[in-house]
Amino acid sequence: MRYVFKTSYDQDINLARDGAQRSWYAALLIMLLGAPLVLSDYWLSQLTFIYIYGTVGVGLMLLTGFTGQFSIGHAAFMGVGAYTEAYLLSHAWPFPLSMLVATMLSAAVGVVVGLPALRVKGLYLGFATLAFGFIIEEVMSRWESVTGGNAGRYVPPPSIGGIKITGSAGLYFLCLACAIGGTLVVRNLLRAHTGRAFVAIRDSEISAQSMGITLAHYKAASFAISAALAGLGGALYAHAIQFLSPEQFGFIQSIDLLLMIIIGGLGSLHGVYFGAAFLIGMPQIISITKDVLPPAMSQAAGLQSVLYGIVLIAVVMLEPTGMYGRWLKLRTWLELYPFYRRGMFKRQRSFQRSERFR
Template structure:
């Protein structure tokens, strides 16, 4: 069993807590760098989708997992980033500039959503973000000069510093660099005063206010940062698909993104990666399973949503901490055996008694 004796504050906020974690992260880094040599082009393409969904999941995790603001319209920010990148790229903008513009425009859109939603929370906030998702979907259809409307819009290849990203391996490395950058950004944000304010707002708004935290400011910042990260994911998503249409950014896409972070582990950075990997791998398993199912079942269009719906219900009922939460329990059990007790990870209510008076 490992014991970490912390003697100063810097040690408490260190990104890598001990040498064991550094070793395993180094192994993971080596495997990711060697992935193009180890995997076929198809599986490398699926790994790219995992990285893209992880970026978007990190944005949603920042809002829902760390700030406690539920969003079921996050596909709208994905769409803003994707169409901004596609439009500016068609105008000859360099990738770095168009990517930054996609993030900035998505952040501005997030502020527009966050400001009216400041007086709402819970179910009402979810409905507000859902309505915004429908608005963006309609805007995408109507703005034919920019988005191509229902006819869709082609997206060209990326060129970075004069290098054309014309192979799956090059595109994978570019996506990997963006994923690592966004992950480090979120990790450093969460150990900053702003990140700690987000967590305080999530746990109890009344307690956060009593400590001098400006709720409106930090909720707006959370929406803006979450939307900006989703916009970055949308920009790289556009180049991965090479063709954009309104059907790719519907209400169902928002639900899928929310399912990823819930299944992966709401409130954990690792949960965004666990959820994205689980989502992509399970989709492939469902496709493979269709070959062994009766034709009357395999040909049903609602098979995949049904399977994921059952999985989500199972996680909510039996493992609300998600896949990463289950891993934490298994690891703690192995470390503490035979002294592990079942109630160590028992959930606590996130509100104070004073909030019941509202």
């Protein structure tokens, strides 16, 4: 097992723990850049959706996993970004500018929604964001001149410098760049004093306030950044599916996003992409296994929802740290083998939630 001895403060706040971790990240980046050369268009599109949901999930993880603000209406921010992108492109706006406006408008809406967070928290905040999601879904259904209503709206293909981004490879690289950029922004934010204030608010609002942290300012900032990333992901989602309808950003989508970060590992940016891979890969696994299941099970309505519920219960009861927590245990087991001790991963009491992923 490798131990890293830190001798300076700069070493403590580096993006990567050591040279080995930087090498692994570089190898992963090379693999992702070379994926279009070896994967078919179908699997490339699945990876693209993982990047899109990962971008949205990083923002939701910042809000819920690091700031402790509960949101079950996050798909509404995706809808704002998606419809803003479709509307502006249909009026001949440049693609980079339309993406920027979609992101900023979602952030502004996030600030408005974040205002109830100053007064309520926990379950009551969840109800407030749920009500906001219903309101936005109704607006998308009724405002036909902008959204197309229930008839839907076509999304024009993006173009940069007169060159249209068509085909699965072009969209793949665009979503990969946005996912990496969004993750680096949040990762750097968490290393700064703002991120430390978010974690302090999550652990104890009273203690954070006693240290001079302005709750209203940081809660609103957390909602704004989270909504901005959701709007960016929504704009990318609009280009991926090329046709928008209000039900795509409803309550079920919000639950899927929340399920993604819980199963991936609450409080971990790596866990977001584990959860996104689960969210996109689970329907594929179900469709493959339907052929070997009895007809009474394979043709039953709601099979996917039942399996999601079973997985969520199993994660909460057996592995609260999610898929990323399980990966950390497996990695430690491989590093220590054959000196693994059975009680090494026994649950221990954490006095603060910020100690869980140290």
